[in-house]
Amino acid sequence: MSTLRFDALKASMNREPVAVTEQPKRSQAFGANVFGFSAMENSLPKSTYKNLLTAIEKNQTINRDIADQIANAMKEWALSKGATHYTHWFQPLTGATAEKHDAFFETTAPGRALERFEGNQLVQQEPDASSFPNGGIRNTFEARGYTAWDPTSPAFIFGTTLCIPTVFVAYTGEALDYKTPLLRALHAVDDAATAVARYFDKNVKKVSASLGWEQEYFLIDKSLAVSRPDLELTGRTLLGHSSAKGQQLDDHYFGTIPSRALSFMRDLETESILLGIPVKTRHNEVAPNQFELAPIFEEANLAVDHNSLLMDLMKKVADRHHFKVLFHEKPFAGVNGSGKHNNWSLSTDTGVNLLAPGKTPMSNLQFLTFFINTIKAVHDNEELLRASIASASNDHRLGANEAPPAIMSVFIGAQLTKVLSELEGVTKGKLSPQEKTDLKLNVVGKIPEILLDNTDRNRTSPFAFTGNKFEFRAVGSTANCANPMTVLNSIVAKQLKEFKKEADVLIDKKGLKKDEAIFNVLREYIKQSRNILFEGNGYGEDWKKEAKKRGLSNNKNTPEALKIKIDPKTIVLYEELGVMNTTEIEARYEIEVEEYIHRIQIEGRVLGDIARNHVIPTAVKYQNILIHNVRGLKDIYGKDFNKYASEQLLLISDISKHIEAINSGVTTMINERKKANIIAESIEKAEAYCKKVKPLFDEIRYSCDKLELLIDDELWPLAKYRELLFTT
Ligand code: ADP
Ligand code: MG
Secondary structure, eight states: OOHHHHHHHHHHOOOOOOOOOOOOHHHHTTTTTTOOOHHHHHHHHHHHHHHHHHHHTTHHHHHHHHHHHHHHHHHHHHHHHTOOEEEBBOOOSSSSSSSOOOOSEEETTTEEEEOOOOHHHHHHHHOOOTTSOTTSSSSSSGOOEEEEEEETTTTEEEEEEEEEEEEEETTTTTTTTSSSHHHHHHHHHHHHHHHTTTTTOOOOOOOEEEEEEEEEEEEEEEHHHHHHHHHHSSOOOOOOOOOSSTTTOSTTTTTTOOHHHHHHHHHHHHHHTTTOOOOOEEEEEEEEEEEEEOOEEEEEEHHHHHHHHHHHHHHHHHHHTTTEEEEOOOOOOOOOBBBEEEEEEEETTTTTTTTOOOOSHHHHHHHHHHHHHHHHHHHHHHHHHTTTTOOOOOTTTTTSSSSOSSSOEEOOHHHHHHHHHHHHSSOOOOOOOHHHHHHHHHGGGGGGHHHOOOOOOOTTOOOOEESSSSSEEOOBTTOOOOHHHHHHHHHHHHHHHHHHHHHHHHHTTTTTOOOHHHHHHHHHHHHHHGGBBBOOOOTTTTHHHHHHTTTOOOOOSHHHHHHHGGSSSHHHHHHTTTTTHHHHHHHHHHHHHHHHHHHHHHHHHHHHHHHIIIIIHHHHHHHHHHHHHHHHHHHHHHHHHHHHHHHHHHHHHHHHHHHHHHHHHEEEEHHHHHHHHHHOOOHHHHHHHIIIIIHHHHHHHHHHHHHHHHHHHOOOSSSSHHHHOOOO
């Protein structure tokens, strides 16, 4: 083992878990660093607090006077907690979070100073943020972007900085972040779902989307990770022979959490709890050194913020524990990658989960309405939903026999399949009153009991109904959840609006009773959406053929998948709902295509560097040792030396073959990159990177990994899979 690797390994093995102190009762520490509703209620005049609540509820702007009062209370609270700075905290289209700290401190006269923070600093800021991706929306001569306070997500203190969640928009009003379209989509689904929920209960005034994400990740010892430029620069290993022992024995999944990892988790959870992130579940995942964390679900916008915040926090806490946390969807070949299931539902301000079957036939009709409309929305927009989770890193995972396929389908379980079939078949044409009663009693009325038995959960499905929520499982672990959540809530909003329109026509023009009208529309939807329902094995080859027959898309890579984002149908969808305008849609598409190109380009460069600067020189070194050995044998045995040196000679020639393959592979790859780089149209360039550059990675890697097996372990400079995956 090379001294560098040996030292790193020794250091990581000798590390003790970092001590953490924890509050015995998390409920008491929960949200201590959040300026949430209770902190606001305690520190604001009653009327101001009420005004703020109304503004949040009704999406109204907050006037300057109220803003000043809130800013002042926020500042006093933050100072009392030891904060010195404030920042508008936002999520630009890099996928990460952004912050620029300003001190509360201000001078008032020579030698005099105070802490100041006013309404205008709370409500709006103009960061010099011209270097964030904008897809051409912001020309440099007009490079202004604004951050504006999002009062629906509470401010919090991170370190010694008061962070105020904000949206990020261009001077001309277009969204430059993830949050703005998400908020618009949530508003659209609120409007549409409230109108439909009011068929069943006139008291409903608001419907909120909920999101419960499950974050998977790897923990790698920091000193081992440092020996891998690929992990450091791309977040994944671009080469490395698989370890003799991987996940074959399934002995990591749900196993005892290693003590260093557990100490990291406890530290992370303590910090999360203070920040109001309701973390709940932790466990080992399938691959060695892979783990998962899940919180209790929350309102979708807050849940998205909390996931972004958590990912930030994880990097910081991991550092303290001498870990590097990997969010990449496929950091290691040959073992499972990481995802981020998005559990989603809709619930009313009267406390009803619209995707939970109720106790009465009528509430079950409500359940079926939202259930079937969601299925129809996915059916009509499967390609857009696929696009919402497309990224260079998630391409490694989708369809890779461990994660859902790139084909979107909905799993609802055998029992609900039966319910839908019965509903579809009960009557042709108009329902008679008698049939309607039978229907309610026999089918709709029994759903709660049926669901209790419905435990068969098909893990191969990308979009599964799991009792009282849908679970979007194809989301990647690096993703900002805002992207899939914007799409899902938009398509459901559009669908519910159409449904309402159709049902109203039957009620107003045809004189049908409300539930009869609803049932009639739903029955048609079941027929129209059949193709998206799939209960079988999503990993199988048969499904690919079957899906093709059904006309479902199977966009296997990101450039292919992204195209639907600028389809006229998509533009109409977003414009009608007010989620995004054409400029915003096109800009985002452009940014994502560019990002794909850059990711593959960086990987190509890093792989080329490692192959030529690490692997080949090491191979040559070892080959020279062998050559020296063969020469010595020749000295001793003369012309008979062949008998004694045959293995060495074979090794020498094998090494040469691999060196030659790596070298020519890298040269070809560089040439293909050059050809791709001069393509003007970005989507064509992305396709060239996908089809011409990326496949060469495998060839280069193949020879590198073979050399890893041939070469003296003492010389090999890069931490091996067995070291990266089995030390914690
Ligand atoms: P799994 O079997 O996938 O591990 P669970 O059934 O335990 O999942 O739940 C997974 C996640 O679903 C949890 O994080 C939970 O917060 C979330 N969840 C539960 N109910 C809802 C809901 N109504 N809306 C959104 N998320 C929910
Ligand atoms: Mg799950």
